[in-house]
Amino acid sequence: MISNLRRAVRLPQPRTRGVDLSHPARSPLGTAVVNCAVYADGVRQPGDHPADVAIRQVREGGNGFVWIGLHEPSEREFAGIVELFGLHPLAVEDAVHAHQRPKLEHYDDSLFTVFKTVRHVGHDRLTDISEVVETGEIMLFTGTDFVITVRHGGHGSLGPLREQLESVPEQLALGPSAVLHAVADLVVDDYLDVTAAVQDDIDDVESEVFSVRGSRGAGRIYQLKRELLALKRAAAPLVRPVQALAGEPMDHVDPRLTTYFRDVADHLDRVTEQITAFDELLNSILQAHLAQVTVAQNEGMRRISSWVAILAVPTMVCGIYGMNFTYMPEKDWTFGYPLVVAVTLAVCGLIHRGFKRNGWL
Template identity: 70%
Template sequence: MSVIRGFRRLPGRARESFRTRPAPGPGTAAERVDLAHPRRSPLGTAVVNCAVYRDGVRREGHLTAAEAIGYVRKRPGRGFVWIGLHEPSEEEFAGLAELFGLHPLAVEDAVHAHQRPKLERYDGTLFTVLKTVRYVEHARLTATSDVVETGEIMVFTGPDFVVTVRHGGHGSLGPLRESLEAEPEHLAKGPSAVLHAIADQVVDHYLDVAAAVRDDIDEVEAIVFAEADRRRRSEPGQIYQLKRELLELKRAVAPLDRPLQLLSETAMPTIDPDIRRYFGDVADHLTRVSEQITGYDALIDSILQANLAQVTVAQNEDMRKITAWAAIIAVPTMVCGVYGMNFDHMPELQWTFGYPLVLAIILTSCLLLHRGFRRNGWL
């Protein structure tokens, strides 16, 4: 896709190191949040990493948030801080919001999540929301199968800091961080390089999930149009569930188009001009995903209509069979009904061969009707 795409394919997939939150102590809220404590539990809900980058190279050692940003601002123009959080609470995020001067509206969105993809500018800070997606593996698609799982990544981008807030159990940024650190000349372009890499990874995952969903569509399509085994035909509930999950993917993809267009076409102080061109490439790939989803949606509609048409045809075939057998049975019913009226003067009533003759007529009539219905495809 771009320069950043190759980063994620480098070896080494170590996870982000989790930190334990220290006990509250004296000082300001920002000073009490030790974002680099080496024993932070992975079961916690706040910071997973805090790092200082200078000329694209990560500075060794553990720093608190206040120490990290203080170190960078003493040497302006050559470094930035990248802090990653996972589902922080309001109390855990309050110190960072105060330290970096984040807007209260953006902070509220980042903590409570459930936002649509968007890009907002607050003074010198960009607030970007991206929806992450993950394909849920399943042995067989059912009317209740989960196919697409969504999460969120919020990115605060300032002139000398990046704060990422992740919601959901997928979309880890640890491998991405390692990939970026392997290319310091690109990471040296600052926080906008991190924002681009995150957007690039998110859109790449859209492509992967769209391809997996296409496999499900192909499987359902094959079953619907299978001639050999009618009993394996998909139920409308399965197809409808797949359409609902595709809609979930569409809700993540479609709103991101406008933010990426702004990032690629609009000059912003926090976006490096060289990085801005890369956002255009990400936007192109997002357009491709959007077109795929639109095509999949139309294809699922066609499959659903075909399935319903097949059900209607099957019901018509059943009704024709029932009608044909009813017509055949009507012949002996009518004849027996006539002779059951007990009149004295009935045709051939006193003849020795009358009874066998009536049975022969009934059987012959039924056989002729059955042959006619078979020839016309009713039986």
């Protein structure tokens, strides 16, 4: 069974992007309830039952668990499930209103876990206002005989994950904590996918900054840093909860899954290391960009200063001869004017040559 479970953990996770699971066609049990199923010995039992009927069937049989999936439930829609399963009011408030940090909280009869989901937003070219990372939330109530998943956001559908788990009954036979592990593994794998896509964006910005034409990409760099911060806020707070799950066995978590939570923790560590490295790399790219801008400005100022110095010579000569003194040098000589012009041009040429040799022009 454990070998099958290991293979199940490694199977590719299909993705469903931007599906509205609150649509009536996908929610036969209500506007917020996406699915409600009973599992016994890892096998889904036939029929779709309301939550009260499903949990009664499990508790009367003394085997299996109920998995209820919800999408952005309101307080009224969630009230019946809260009363049925005795969920803690603080956890319920977090699940309904969302916008929570990733965390793991222990209550008397359940665990409450919050995951931040992420998705890379595709784009042809990164701009100053491009959205790179889209975030959502998945919250789980895990008890002895039930698991309730609450999803917020337009991505991170758990439908494919449910189907994946149902194809491996040995994994679902471990109980609700198997769903908790599968969701954690899915979320962290999405982090890895997003970091790989963000790295491509960073490579593009880096190539543009160091191109021959230079770059006007300060805005794109800042945008990437902002989006990277969103990814960091999703991944970094999750480290402690996953480490807790990967540590000593706890209530409502099958001890046989501890090793697999360690694998999730290892992947999460890799994500946080990559985020830190990306942030440092973006800082370096930004500093290089600012240095290029400074160098370009200095070169422009040197060119302007050089031409000002060259033009100062004819300006000075014209200013002297424009004072209309009676006794000006060579004023009454036939070749005086050509001589002054020639001397002025010669001096300007010498100055220009000097600036050219020094790299100012």
